[in-house]
Amino acid sequence: MSLLIVGTVAFDAVETPHGKVDRMLGGAATYAAVAASYFTPVRLVSVVGEDYTAREHAIFRGRPVNTDGLERVPGPSFFWSGRYSPDMNDRTTLDTQLNCLATFQPKLPAHYRDSRYVFLANIAPSLQLSVLDQLKRKPTLVALDTMNYWMDTALDDLKTVLRRVHVLLINDSEARQLSGHHNLIEAAAIIQRMGPKAVVIKRGEHGSTLFLGRHVFVAPAMPLSRVTDPTGAGDSFAGGFMGALVKAGKHDVAALRRAMIYGSVMGSFAVERFGLDRIRRLTPAQIHARAKQFRHLVHFDL
C-alpha cells in the first residue's frame, strides 16, 4: 500500500548555532517522503523549478518513491531561508521566495488516484483540499500538517479541509491558536470537533502527545547531545508516523502509539545533521534500534 504525500520540495538556507548552509534541498514533502520511504512506498505530489536537477533528484534514487507527480516548471524552486535562535527553540524566517509554488495546482497522475493513505504536508489548505478532491474514492486515512501562517491567512480553507482529515499534526502553540484554548486537553477536544479524530501535538525537544478521543499517549523526545539543525524534524516525524501506520495496515490505538514512536525516531535522526543528511542514510536496523532506545527511555516497573 502506498502513501500519497503532497507538500513542498524546496531549497533552504539555514543557520543554526552549529553552522550555516547556504543552499540545500529541503521542503516538507521531501523530508516526509524520505522518512516514510523506510516503511512504505510513497507517491509524491509537488512542484520544482529548473534549479532542481538530477543532483537533487538523487535523494529519491533507490527508494520506493514514485515521483510521477513531481511537476517541473520554468523558473526557480520554492526557497526558504531561516535562522535559529541560540537555544533552537525559535526560528526567524529571513526570506521566502514562493517562485514556482505561487501558481502551483497539484495534479494527481491517474495512477495516484486510488491512494488510500494520504499525508497533506504543510502547504496552502486549498491545495491540500484539491488533492483530496482528485481521489477516486474516500481515503482510509488522511493526515494533515499545517502552521500558524495558514490560520492567519486561510482559516476558512483550513477548516474546510480539516473536516475531511483523520489526523492533525500540529505544534503546541498552533494547537492553542487554532482552538483558542491554552490547556492542551481542551485544545485537542476542540480540534477533534473540527474533524480530525486524532490530534498529534508536537512539542519539539519535549516530545509529542497523541489525543484520540479520551485516549492520551505521550512520546518523549530522544535527548541528544547535539541538535545540529531542527529543520524538517516535524516533517520527518510525520513521514515516519504515517509510514509506520501504512506499513501496519491498521490504525487502532496500538498502531497509533507505535507510529508516534517511529515518528519520534525519524524526527530525532533528522535533527542530528543539516537538512536531509542524516535521514537519507539510515538503515532499517538503525531505525529499529532507536525505537528500542525510546522504549528504554520511558520504561519503568511499579
Next chain:
Amino acid sequence: MSLLIVGTVAFDAVETPHGKVDRMLGGAATYAAVAASYFTPVRLVSVVGEDYTAREHAIFRGRPVNTDGLERVPGPSFFWSGRYSPDMNDRTTLDTQLNCLATFQPKLPAHYRDSRYVFLANIAPSLQLSVLDQLKRKPTLVALDTMNYWMDTALDDLKTVLRRVHVLLINDSEARQLSGHHNLIEAAAIIQRMGPKAVVIKRGEHGSTLFLGRHVFVAPAMPLSRVTDPTGAGDSFAGGFMGALVKAGKHDVAALRRAMIYGSVMGSFAVERFGLDRIRRLTPAQIHARAKQFRHLVHFDL
C-alpha cells in the same frame, strides 16, 4: 527508615488564572513533607513564627511527620506572594518577607542525627550544608533542590554543598544556568562532575528527565484538563521521589525510575488545587492508580 527534610514552612499568597488565595500554608518543606509522608516517615526541620497556629499544624496531624525540628520563634513566618502568567509557565514574585527565616539556623534534634536519607529542599545553601554537618554519620542518600536565586547570590556555598549531594533536582533553565550549557545532556554531565551522580531535570508541563551517568529516563507529565495552581509542584515531586526511594530502601536504576514516576504522581496531584488542598487528601489507592495511569500514558509495543 525516616526521611529528613529541611526547607521552608511559609505562608503564600497566590494568583493564577483560576483564582486567588490571599493567605495559605505553603513552603517547600511543607509540600515535600506531606508528599513524602504517603511513602515513609518524615523528620521535619524548619522554622515558623507566631502566626503559625494549631490550624496550620493540622496539616501534619495523622501523618508520620515528626515536627520536633520545627522551631517556633517570635514574629511572623516567611511569606511569599506571586502571580502566575496566563499560561502558568512563568510567575512573578510580588513580595517576599523573610521574617523568621532571616536568622534561621537549623538545629537538628538529637534523635534526627542518625538520619540516612535527607532531602535539602530549596533554602540557602549554607543552611543545607549546616544540616549535613549535624548528621552523626555520612548519609546514604542526599537530594537537593535549589533555584536560580542561590546561583546568583550564593554560588560558592551551593557548589560546596553539591559536592556532598547524590541527587540534584533542578528545573531546565536552572540546569542551563548552573552548567553554562544549553544542551541538557551536556548540562547534566557538567553538573554530575560537581557532585550529584543523579540529576533530575524538571520541565514543568513537559515532564522530567533523570540523568544518571550515561543512563537517561524520561517521565512524562500527566496531561490535566485543569491546572489550578502550580505552586509546590516541584516540592511535591521531590517529596514523592524521595519518599518512594526511602520506602524502596534502594536506589538502583529501577528504583530511581519508579521514584521519578511517584514524584510525577505527587506533582500532578499538587497542581490540581490551590496550595496543599489536593495532596493533603490523598489515599494510597489514588496514588497507585495515578502511577498506573502514567504507565498507560507512555506504553507502546514495537
